[in-house]
Amino acid sequence: MTLIVLGLALWWGAHLFKRLAPAARAGMGDAGKGLVAAGVLAGLVLMVLGYRGVEQVDLWYPPRFLTHLNNLLMMIAVYLFATSVTKTRITGVIRHPQLTAVKTWAVAHLLVNGDLASLLLFGGLLVWAVVEVILINRAEPRPAPPPPAPMSREIGTVLGALVVFGAIAWVHNWLGYWPYG
Known part of the structure; x- marks a missing residue:
């Protein structure tokens, strides 16, 4: 479950970064796009690995x-x-x-x-x-x-x-x- 929660946190954080901190995101320029993409991808990988590996309850x-x-x-x-x-x-x-x-x-x-x-x-x-x-x-x-x-x-x-x-x-x-x- 930990991987799913971490994946969701990365997914949420990466996606909401632009909405919650627009000035910080804009100040990063293209590097910010890469950071967001990396966060989304890492979150997705963690969610998939967590979901596939968790014991079913x-x-x-x-x-x-x-x-x-x-x-x-x-x-x-x-x-x-x-x-x-x-x-x-x-x-x-x-x-x-x-x-x-x-x-x-x-x-x-x-x-x-x-x-x-x-x-x-x-x-x-x-x-x-x-x-x-x-x-x-x-x-x-x-x-x-x-x-x-x-x-x-x-x-x-x-x-x-x-x-x-x-x-x-x-x-x-x-x-x-x-x-x-």
Whole structure:
């Protein structure tokens, strides 16, 4: 559990550095970007190692049907994450598609994992995404929505998200977590 907590602390700290200490972050210039990237990467590695190596302590036993809801939410999360780059029509409605994707991903995983490590990891990342949205919304005015994307971009984003979801499911299966219930 210690590695998960340390990983979350690095993740939170690196991501929130710009929001909580903007002058210090700006004063670091490009070196600050590298520091943030290193903190995020180190946090991610620690979270993965901690999660993979921790003894499972079950808190509840989620019903199997939630696996299907998890998969639907995961497809939505992958799509939302992709829209932050492709700027599809949904980005005119959802201000923070990447952070919304993280929140959706975290909730999906909390639905199907009833152990303490999952609660700590996915719950910690869910709370981080909520805090990040609040801080961004307080600090920055809402930008003008992007112009409507062409339908080809919408279709391409959906198809790309389905391919990435398939790859994520394959990796989960390869790691020993059958994602289809």
